[in-house]
Amino acid sequence: MLSVVFDGQMRVEPDYPRPRRGEGESLIRVTLAGICNTDLEIAAGYMGFRGVPGHEFVGVVQESDDPSLHGQRVVGEINCGCGRCPDCFAGLERHCPQRSVLGILGRDGVFAEYTVLPDRNLHLVPSELEDVAAVFVEPVAAAFEILEQVHLLPTSRVIVLGDGKLGLLIAQVLAMAGCELVLLGHHLPKLEIARGLGIDARLSEQAPSARADVVVECTGSARGLAQAISLVRPRGTLVLKTTVTDKLELDLAPLVIDEITVVGSRCGPFAPALRALARGEIQVGPFVTEQHDLADAARAFDLARQPEALKVLLRP
Amino acid sequence: MLSVVFDGQMRVEPDYPRPRRGEGESLIRVTLAGICNTDLEIAAGYMGFRGVPGHEFVGVVQESDDPSLHGQRVVGEINCGCGRCPDCFAGLERHCPQRSVLGILGRDGVFAEYTVLPDRNLHLVPSELEDVAAVFVEPVAAAFEILEQVHLLPTSRVIVLGDGKLGLLIAQVLAMAGCELVLLGHHLPKLEIARGLGIDARLSEQAPSARADVVVECTGSARGLAQAISLVRPRGTLVLKTTVTDKLELDLAPLVIDEITVVGSRCGPFAPALRALARGEIQVGPFVTEQHDLADAARAFDLARQPEALKVLLRP
Numbered sequence: 363m364l365s366v367v368f369d370g371q372m373r374v375e376p377d378y379p380r381p382r383r384g385e386g387e388s389l390i391r392v393t394l395a396g397i398c399n400t401d402l403e404i405a406a407g408y409m410g411f412r413g414v415p416g417h418e419f420v421g422v423v424q425e426s427d428d429p430s431l432h433g434q435r436v437v438g439e440i441n442c443g444c445g446r447c448p449d450c451f452a453g454l455e456r457h458c459p460q461r462s463v464l465g466i467l468g469r470d471g472v473f474a475e476y477t478v479l480p481d482r483n484l485h486l487v488p489s490e491l492e493d494v495a496a497v498f499v500e501p502v503a504a505a506f507e508i509l510e511q512v513h514l515l516p517t518s519r520v521i522v523l524g525d526g527k528l529g530l531l532i533a534q535v536l537a538m539a540g541c542e543l544v545l546l547g548h549h550l551p552k553l554e555i556a557r558g559l560g561i562d563a564r565l566s567e568q569a570p571s572a573r574a575d576v577v578v579e580c581t582g583s584a585r586g587l588a589q590a591i592s593l594v595r596p597r598g599t600l601v602l603k604t605t606v607t608d609k610l611e612l613d614l615a616p617l618v619i620d621e622i623t624v625v626g627s628r629c630g631p632f633a634p635a636l637r638a639l640a641r642g643e644i645q646v647g648p649f650v651t652e653q654h655d656l657a658d659a660a661r662a663f664d665l666a667r668q669p670e671a672l673k674v675l676l677r678p
Numbered sequence: 679m680l681s682v683v684f685d686g687q688m689r690v691e692p693d694y695p696r697p698r699r700g701e702g703e704s705l706i707r708v709t710l711a712g713i714c715n716t717d718l719e720i721a722a723g724y725m726g727f728r729g730v731p732g733h734e735f736v737g738v739v740q741e742s743d744d745p746s747l748h749g750q751r752v753v754g755e756i757n758c759g760c761g762r763c764p765d766c767f768a769g770l771e772r773h774c775p776q777r778s779v780l781g782i783l784g785r786d787g788v789f790a791e792y793t794v795l796p797d798r799n800l801h802l803v804p805s806e807l808e809d810v811a812a813v814f815v816e817p818v819a820a821a822f823e824i825l826e827q828v829h830l831l832p833t834s835r836v837i838v839l840g841d842g843k844l845g846l847l848i849a850q851v852l853a854m855a856g857c858e859l860v861l862l863g864h865h866l867p868k869l870e871i872a873r874g875l876g877i878d879a880r881l882s883e884q885a886p887s888a889r890a891d892v893v894v895e896c897t898g899s900a901r902g903l904a905q906a907i908s909l910v911r912p913r914g915t916l917v918l919k920t921t922v923t924d925k926l927e928l929d930l931a932p933l934v935i936d937e938i939t940v941v942g943s944r945c946g947p948f949a950p951a952l953r954a955l956a957r958g959e960i961q962v963g964p965f966v967t968e969q970h971d972l973a974d975a976a977r978a979f980d981l982a983r984q985p986e987a988l989k990v991l992l993r994p
Contacts, residue, residue, distance in 0.1 A: 449912065457912035457936065511937070587930075596765065596773035605931040612928055614903075615921040617942035620773065621827070624940035626933035 364678065365414050365474035366659045372405050374659050378414070381470055381478040388426035388481050390436060394493045394653075395419045395472045395676045397666040398501065399526070399582070399604070401465070405663060408605075409466055416473035416676070417465040420487060420496040428481050435487045437499040438479040439632055440464035456629050473659060475678045485632045488640045497675060498646040499635045501528055505535035506638075507630025508601055512576060516540035519572065523590050524580030525552040525563065527649050527672045528603065532578055533561050534644045544570055551670060555648045569593060578603055587612070596620040601627050649673045680994065682789035682975045684731050688721045690975050694730070697786055697794040704742035704797050706752060710809045710969075711735040711788045711992045713982040714817065715842070715898070715920070717781070721979060724921075725782055732789035732992070733781040736803060736812040744797050751803045753815040754795040755948055756780035772945050789975060791994045801948045804956045813991060814962040815951045817844055821851035822954075823946025824917055828892060832856035835888065839906050840896030841868040841879065843965050843988045844919065848894055849877050850960045860886055867986060871964045885909060894919055903928070912936040917943050965989045 365378035383389045396418035404411045417440045423431040442462045443455030450458050464479065465471015487496045505528070514520065518541040522533045525547025533545045533556060545556050545563040556563035566589065573595035579587055582604035594600050600622055617624065638644045649672040654662035656678045666674040681694035699705045712734035720727045733756045739747040758778045759771030766774050780795065781787015803812045821844070830836065834857040838849045841863025849861045849872060861872050861879040872879035882905065889911035895903055898920035910916050916938055933940065954960045965988040970978035972994040982990040 454913060507937075511939075597770060602930060602934050605934045612930075614918060614928075614942075617940065618918050618921045618944055619942070621823075621942045621944055623827075623942070624933065626930075626935070626937045626939070628934055628937055 363475040364656055366416065366656065367413065368404060368415050369412050372415075372660070372663060374657055378474065380476050383425060383478045386427060386481055387478050388428070388431055388436075388484060389424045390421040390438070390477050390479065391424045392419050392421040392472050392475060392477055392678045394497045395678065396497045396501075397662060397674045397676065399528070402663070402667060403605075404466065411466060413465075414470035414472070414474045414477075415465045416471035417463070418497055418500045419472035419477065420493045420499075421472075421477065423484070424476070426481060431481060431484065435496070436484040437487055437496055437632065437636070438464070438485070439483040439629070440466070440500060441629060442469060442480055442483060473656065473676055473678075475656075485636055488636065491636070491640050494650060494675070495639050495646050498531070498644075498649075498673070499632055499639065501531050502535065502635035502639060502644055502646075503630040503632045504528070504603070504628065505532040505630065506634045507627050508532065508536065508578060508603070509539065510630060511625050511627055512599055512601060514539040514541050514576060518542070518575045519570070520544070521546060521569065521574040521577045521593050522580060523566070523577060523586055523593070524582070524604075525549050525556065526580060529580040530556055530559075530649060530672070531644065531646070532580060532603065533563075534559060535638070536578070537561065538638065538643060549670065552672070555672075558648060559645055574598060576601065580604055584611070591616055591622070594620070594622050597622070599623045599625060601625045603627050646673075650675060653677055679791040680972055681730050681791065682732065682972065683729065684720060685728050688731075688976065688979060690973055694790065696792050699741060699794045702743060702797055703794050704744070704747055704752075704800060705740045706737040706754070706793050706795065707740045708735050708737040708788050708791060708793055708994045710813045711994065712813045712817075713978060713990045713992065715844070718979070718983060719921075720782065727782060729781075730786035730788070730790045730793075731781045732787035733779070734813055734816045735788035735793065736809045736815075737788075737793065739800070740792065742797060747797060747800065751812070752800040753803055753812055753948065753952070754780070754801070755799040755945070756782070756816060757945060758785060758796055758799060789972065789992055789994075791972075801952060804952065807952070807956050810966060810991070811955050811962050814847070814960075814965075814989070815948055815955065817847050818851065818951035818955060818960055818962075819946040819948045820844070820919070820944065821848040821946065822950045823943050824848065824852065824894060824919070825855065826946060827941050827943055828915055828917060830855040830857050830892060834858070834891045835886070836860070837862060837885065837890040837893045837909050838896060839882070839893060839902055839909070840898070840920075841865050841872065842896060845896040846872055846875075846965060846988070847960065847962070848896060848919065849879075850875060851954070852894070853877065854954065854959060860890075865986065868988070871988075874964060875961055890914065892917065896920055900927070907932055907938070910936070910938050913938070915939045915941060917941045919943050962989075966991060969993055
């Protein structure tokens, strides 16, 4: 099958073997996939991944032991736990030490004609949700993870730092909590998109003078992280939403002196993301920069790397 | 009055002016004071502090507007808020942006014959609590701050990293929550003291193989912090209990991937510390390395700097 493969170099492979499903797994024909920053980092060597990258997708079940899944349009949670360890029994499959992660760790991903996931990872996509929106379920779920971890009050003052695609999704999801929210960024066109969605979006230099109850760091840069710390009030919460591949030189004393809580946040629950997208509470239309055929993956990756780019989609 | 003064150099000054109390403040004759690691850092330039250092003390009220305080034996909370800002109104005087901090920030401390604190900062010492125990109330309160911030379950698995005086106090306080607790350190005599208090104390190389629900970092070293991160389970909590003056080069990706919560923790509530010390739930006797006259402060500081030292006390 046609596939993107990373083996130190990213290339398009016309005859990559179609993945074989195991017991309890489904073979899925990928209909649309999204390029995430993690994919760009993988292309730069992150996680030492080898194989088919990609983890944001929507597709149709082609083969499954579960007849009710045949022909269904699905999205899929990307962490595959062993199902036998204490973490898995505690419902923390996403943290199973033996896990594989779709297109990120020990499991081929979705930049291909076909992919495989355990049946229990799959979620049916409601008919009213088009592929071009359903492909955003994974990053919207990652945004919902913040609400799983931190109790945002309707009166909380919240700052989202970073106007990339994840920041724009997070701002919309957190705004659902009714909080007073400001998005800070450096890219005027992206801030304009956020304003079009009713978000108070500003240049980073125009941060509110009062420090916030909750700050979400989505820049992935050392500079952004330092600014994020300075924006949290004493006893407030800083959410780290992006992995930074560089080691950072950090002064952690302010965390102790101001008794700040730092919450690392990764993958999230799909069900609320599907509900919010289906009800139109989260808008993703303005984020799609371009769609490319899978054969054009090299060009799509180049485009996704541009500072002005938002979501670039791949059609297998 | 006799006083320790830091003005770039630490020296003993025989005729330092006696502090003058303002409205709502008490003048306190210091009867015993403790040297904390923060004092050693101040002697190395931390916080740019100038004046009389020292913040752990017990004393007797000499002058006060409040007649009920006259002649009372007291300990005192060290943060003095402005009493007029939103933080102070919210009960967060310890985080008032205008605050002074006894012997640390903009306020002379307790390594002197007399000190001054607002009446509202003072707590009466129960008669059954001797000075040599009461002088530990401030660091024991800092240990209780962890229980204010983190809900330790009776079934939690907890690791305290660092066998210094703060680590030994924290281990005792957290053990009160009924949790399964291991103290890790590098100093055999200190680990022996901990074992004498019924604590499972081990060399750092003998850390439990299962990662802990909660890890408390009390080493203040970059190496300790890196080990602390590696000891927390996914979705677990890391408490930062010491300010580190160095900037640290840190890989924060594990915090995001394992969704770890980091909680900065500083000063704590005095009332539970007084209760626990008065009821004998916290033992401090084994921690007193030596008592010195205030005039001997230089020797006392030298002693406190030794790796084997625990608490060194000063008698004004």
